[in-house]
Amino acid sequence: MKINQQEFIVNGTTYIIRSAIHKDAKVLSEIRLQIDGETENLDREKGEAFIDVQGFEELIKSDTENKKNLFLVAAVHDRIVGFSRCEGNLLKRFAHKAEFGVGVLKDYWGYGIGKNLLKESIAWAESNGIKKVTLNVLETNEKAINLYKKLGFKTEGILQNDKVLSDGQYYNTVVMGRFHE
Template structure:
């Protein structure tokens, strides 16, 4: 599904959040690999589960045609610096919910981009009869957990020793959800 673009101005930085389009596919493929290499908060290490330009074009096309999918990008001066995606489920028993994921280039952390992706997603979900947004977050990502809680998400469970990080230790994944009645 498509949404109207919106401009934001945070700490002297102006950016736009808009729906992804097929022309973004090559850049999305490149920045996804870069972001995966910048933080261990993502599920993947740099280069894992690679999606090429054609793969992103297909995702964007499917998301445009599916009422319960949303693919947003953040653009600064024509450059994509992050994206978020909600993926719904076609199964009737789970058609009321979507799963949210977000990633932003490290150089652009602290400008509210992740927060604004989340706010736009919540607005979209609430106006499109989506009752539940789910997500998973690494237990060490305390800023993200607090952000999600501030926007009505609750911890629903913990996947114990779910991720093996570069320090050789296992970490838990927190499952969170926001239900809109």
């Protein structure tokens, strides 16, 4: 599905959030790889589960056509610096919910990009009959957890010893959800 483009100005930086389009595929493939290497907050290490340009082209096409999915990008001066996806489910028992995921280049942390991608996704979900948005977050990512709570998400569970990070230690994943009546 698509949304109308929105503009934001945060800490002196102007950026837009818009739906992903076909020509974004090459840049998305590159920045996803970069983002995966910049943080351990995500599920993948750099290079794992790589999506090439064609893969992103197919993802963008299917997300645009599917009313249960939303693929957004954030761009500063026409340069994509972050993205998010909401992926719904076509099974009737789960058709009321979508799972949210986000990635932002480290140089652009602190500008509310992740927050605004999520807020736009929540607005889209609420206006399209999606009652529940879910997400997973690493237990040590307190900044994200606090943001999610401010936006109405509640902790629904903890996946114990779910991830092993570069320090060799096991970490929990926090499962969170936001239900809209």
